[in-house]
Amino acid sequence: MVLAIRVHQTGGPDVMVAEDIDLTPPQAGEVRVRHTAIGVNYIDTYFRSGLYKTTLPFSPGNEAAGIIEAVGEGVSDFKPGDRVVYLHGPGAYVEVRNVPADKLIPLPDTVPDEVAAASLLKGLTVQYLLRSTFEVKSGHSLLFHAAAGGVGLIAGQWARHLGAHIIGTAGSQAKVDLAMAHGYDHVINYAENGFVPKALELNGGRFDVVYDSVGADTFPASLDVLKPRGLFVSFGQSSGPIPPFDIGILNAKGSLYMTRPSLFAYNATREDLLASARELFDLIGRGIITIPIHQRFALKDAAKAHQALESRATTGTTILVP
Ligand code: NDP
Structure with missing residues (x-):
């Protein structure tokens, strides 16, 4: 029996409850991983709340680090x-x-398990946002x-690191100070004005790109800071x-571009996944x-982790420890 958080x-x-479940041996092409650290991401809350659909019951969570305990038939790389x-x-x-072997990334000695679990999903997101969705170069303003x-x-x-000029927004003075210590040229407390x-x-002046994960509260104001033909x-x-809107707003605000990307589409092949993770x-x-x-948080306290994330009480990354 293994401990699982289930919805x-x-x-x-509170719909996340701790239960003991049975685990079958790994099937062909699978690997059994004993988790040492589990990443908590905002996307986990979308599945838990029902905003993103999946089959019930399910265990939330999209990333973890750990040690391989057993491999299924046909697995030779691990x-x-x-x-x-x-x-x-x-x-x-x-x-x-049990995880399909083609989803696994070997961990270099320089990256501890907790760091890997805290950074893979979020770091690969930043990788595609800054390197593919828009190829950020020295001098770009973000x-x-x-x-x-x-x-x-x-x-x-x-x-x-890429030489861009990056301005951030954050919801308190403490968050402003923290972001300033992590690469931002300026950070604005958008809770004030x-x-x-x-x-x-x-x-x-205006920006080349606005990266917006806040959604309803920052739209359409974000369009007002973009250069003509800038990217939202x-x-x-x-x-x-973001509620439904008239696409004519992109014309009115200066022939803007808009995209709604997903990490999974940018890392659909094993080659892309390994290359992004290597970077x-x-x-x-x-x-x-x-x-x-x-x-x-302890794994059994996953509900507390979600409460903290959704009430804007967290900064940086959050992990669950099994
Ligand atoms: P964060 O650690 O960034 O937490 C969310 C932050 O959003 C809060 O700390 C808060 O910061 C801000 N926020 C603004 N308004 C609200 C609100 N009403 N309720 C809660 N938070 C609010 O989470 P993650 O780093 O895990 O993810 C960041 C975003 O990136 C999420 O929106 C996530 O869905 C998205 N994402 C998208 C991916 C993709 O491929 N499309 C992949 C990965 C993440 P503050 O108080 O400073 O405003």
Whole structure:
């Protein structure tokens, strides 16, 4: 029997209950991983609340690091004892899990398990946002909302490494100070007076790209800070989804571009996944990106982790410890 957090009906954090479940041996092509650290991500709350659909009952969680205990038939790239991390659809809030071997990423010695579990999903998100959705180069100007969050603190450091000018927003003075220590040139407390005039003033004009994971609360104001033909990247909805709108707004605000990307589409092939992870872990290994793990919860307390994340009480990354 292994401890699992399970959701039998979608809703608030309390729908997550701790249960003992049976685990079958790994099937052909699978590997059994004993988790040492499990990443908590905002997307986990979307599945738990029912905003994103999956089959009930399920265990939330999309990433974890751990040690291989057993391999199924046909698996030759991995063996018991290997340290790995993975990204794989709901099911990670458990002590032990069978995972398809082609989802696993071997862990270099320079990346501790907790750092891997805290950084894979968020770091690969920043990787595609800054390197593919828009190829950020020296001199580009970026506005990044929720700068003190898990994705936000990685984005500030990575953008600085690329030579971009990056301005963040955050919901308190403490969060502003934290983001300033993680690569941002300026950070605006958008809980006080919004962000549009201050962002334009601090940037000395309009931006090439706005990265917006806040959603309802920052739209359509985010469009007001973009250069003509600038890019609006909507990659999350922490404050709720953006309501339906007239596409003519993109014309009116200066022939803008808009995209709504997903990490999973950018890492659909094994080659892309391994290449992106290599880039992330290389930057972590060289100390160019540090991963602040500010919240640790026992696996059985997953509901407390979600409460903290959804009430804006967290900064940086959060992990569950089995
Ligand atoms: P964060 O650590 O960034 O937490 C969310 C933050 O959003 C909060 O700390 C808060 O910061 C801000 N926020 C603004 N309004 C609200 C609100 N009403 N309720 C709650 N939070 C609010 O989370 P993650 O790093 O895990 O994820 C960041 C975002 O990136 C999420 O929206 C997530 O869905 C998205 N994402 C998208 C991916 C994709 O491929 N499309 C992949 C990975 C993540 P503050 O108080 O400073 O405003």
